[in-house]
């Protein structure tokens with residue numbers, strides 16, 4: 023058997039309003055070359071200015087990964103020629119990145135493990151080159167948007183572990199609000215390095231894997247690559263140190279055109295940006311952004327509200343959902359009911375309407391209102407589901423809905439007594455049977471009353487009034 | 497003040513602009529200091545401390561509406577889409593840009609002869625170079641076309657042409673003037689400065705352009721000590737070798753004059769002096785190799801026709817767009833930054849740079865000002881009869897010290913010999929530009945400013 027060592031290099035597109043070194047909008051999907059200026063187009067004479075929001079977010083991620091935060095983060099020029107890179111160097115970090123020596127403790131398929139984080143560094147993204155027939159087109163909208171690179175130590179051993187780590191990481195950056203985590207659209211990108219060797223022999227030849235556009239592909243690509251390298255070692259064949267691409271159509275990794283020599287990026291300190299030295303006010307801003315992270319929140323929700331494992335996993339998966347849940351509970355809803363409604367009826371309606379919880383007409387106030395109505399018996403379960411439907415369709419408060427549709431349960435004893443009397447009059451035979459001590463027709467009479475009120479009458483009350491009436495007249 | 501009064505009216509009416517152009521064009525036929533000359537006709541009288549005063553800008557500094565060629569075929573025809581902070585501040589003070597001046601290609605040279613676009617000559621004698629790289633700016637001021645001009649100084653590029661043309665040239669403290677809008681050659685060494693016909697103009701312009709700029713993170717708040725010693729201690733360097741006779745005489749004469757002007761003159765040693773040129777060229781070319789990488793013919797600038805793919809386009813643009821001196825420096829810079837070689841070159845040069853700073857800091861404990869030649873010779877001749885590119889680089893030894901240390905230096909005229917002006921420079925600790933101005937004013941009282949033949953003020957009155 024062999025031992026595999028997998029390290030991940032994750033690129034995170036930060037959710038800042040503007041680009042990292044100029045004031046252009048950092049937005050995607052706009053008309054090509056509309057979010058550009060002399061700075062991000064690399065015009066002669068311009069200079070980069072560091073975006074505070076980007077550096078705050080960079081330190082925030084480093085902090086959330088328990089890194090040692092740099093007291094003097096140095097930007098460096100990474101030199102290489104490529105048409106989508108306007109300056110033909112990328113402002114990046116090498117010797118003194120934002121964060122170093124961090125760690126993540128997480129559950130990797132049953133066992134609690136520690137994944138050491140080598141470094142977190144901030145850099146600028148390049149533009150995009152598109153080949154269309156015999157012309158090449160360049161769009162610089164993405165050029166200069168902030169990119170955070172996170173490098174783990176090679177301690178993961180299987181594709182599944184990499185997938186779990188990536189899922190954990192994605193959830194974390196979404197919690198921190200620094201990235202939307204969309205791997206298909208490339209706002210979260212993951213490359214891996216894999217080496218396989220006999221146990222105890224240390225790392226083998228390192229192979230880089232690129233082009234894995236989802237966490238599922240990361241799992242599949244790594245499983246393939248570990249098996250491929252193990253197969254080579256079995257046959258006594260060498261493992262070439264190279265870069266391979268995941269081919270999602272053929273489910274395998276393929277060697278990229280090999281380079282004759284290693285790239286020499288000729289890094290040197292960026293003379294246009296002095297080292298960034300965080301002061302107390304800056305670090306305070308970072309701490310303010312440090313929200314409760316998913317793992318901590320999971321533990322707390324279980325302890326505080328008694329949620330089950332599946333329920334809590336569903337609730338904490340999205341920060342907005344967990345926030346929604348806790349707000350609903352704070353407004354008086356029963357926690358288990360809230361979790362269960364969010365995981366079933368609400369989820370079903372969101373899927374059907376194709377909207378996110380945050381954009382839907384449902385608010386914590388409305389859900390809490392509905393659940394309180396249900397708990398207090400003013401409506402019963404079936405009506406509650408109908409109220410939710412109407413709420414999604416019309417965007418009204420539950421109170422308004424039940425008033426407009428007169429869906430509130432009939433709980434007025436006088437009104438119920440009147441209904442009971444009418445039912446007795448209309449069903450002499452059944453009434454007589456009950457009076458004679460045969461309880462069988464009680465259900466039938468309750469059913470008649472429910473029918474007459476379209477289900478609004480409170481069944482227990484109807485039953486007890488009915489029994490009372492028929493007992494009295496004996 | 498009466499100086500500016502004469503200058504502030506020269507562009508106030510179409511008639512005046514016409515006589516302005518007559519004077520300027522008369523000179524330009526001989527000296528070619530401008531790459532672009534188009535004085536504005538202001539719609540309303542300008543306001544501000546420098547209201548109506550014309551000035552020229554070296555063509556590696558951005559002015560919206562003007563070209564930004566850097567003297568290179570690579571950027572011939574490029575219109576700047578924005579304005580440099582230093583220029584904007586002067587415009588806000590009412591000064592008027594009349595044009596863009598010639599320079600060595602991307603500021604790389606000491607003669608302005610490496611410009612790919614035009615030839616600039618010295619107003620004193622057109623067989624002589626104007627110096628460089630801010631040769632166009634210095635020549636235009638010496639000829640009396642403008643009272644001051646902006647230049648840039650990476651290793652002497654303001655002070656040396658100022659000395660060659662017999663005017664004043666200030667290289668400010670690093671970071672005192674925003675570099676936003678200065679096309680980068682060696683970012684950690686260079687800055688925008690001023691060449692001027694008088695100390696007064698140099699000071700007034702410096703006061704307008706200095707100060708922190710949010711668009712340049714390497715700019716700093718201007719915080720001088722506010723103390724100018726009434727009897728400054730002047731250091732003169734012992735055992736300077738390789739000076740031409742006229743420069744050696746000028747240097748000795750200045751030291752003698754200084755005593756007469758009440759300065760305390762003492763001899764000092766510059767221990768790091770032998771290392772400044774290699775350290776300078778290692779750092780400057782390393783930075784240049786990255787700074788000039790952006791010129792690839794894709795987004796602007798020279799674009800060769802008929803290329804098959806992006807790689808061919810970039811190679812073609814750089815091969816045809818850059819001159820030999822630029823290519824040489826890019827190659828040198830790429831070489832010293834290679835992995836495995838950085839320790840031997842780039843890192844070592846940075847260590848030398850730190851040693852130079854420390855050397856000067858210690859020196860400025862003992863003296864208030866340092867007197868140095870600007871260049872080992874007076875202005876040399878164009879072409880073969882002048883200095884080889886290698887000799888020119890060695891000759892930068894007196895000027896690059898201030899750039900490596902980030903301190904201010906001012907070159908000032910020291911008369912002329914055989915029809916060529918002579919200049920020397922004063923160095924001061926960071927932010928002590930005022931010391932330089934005061935000392936230069938003292939020297940000016942003893943050595944009256946000389947003008948090249950053909951210089952005239954009459955058209956201005």
Ligand SMILES: [Zn+2]
Pocket residue numbers: 041044045046057058059060061062063166
């Ligand atoms: Zn921009």
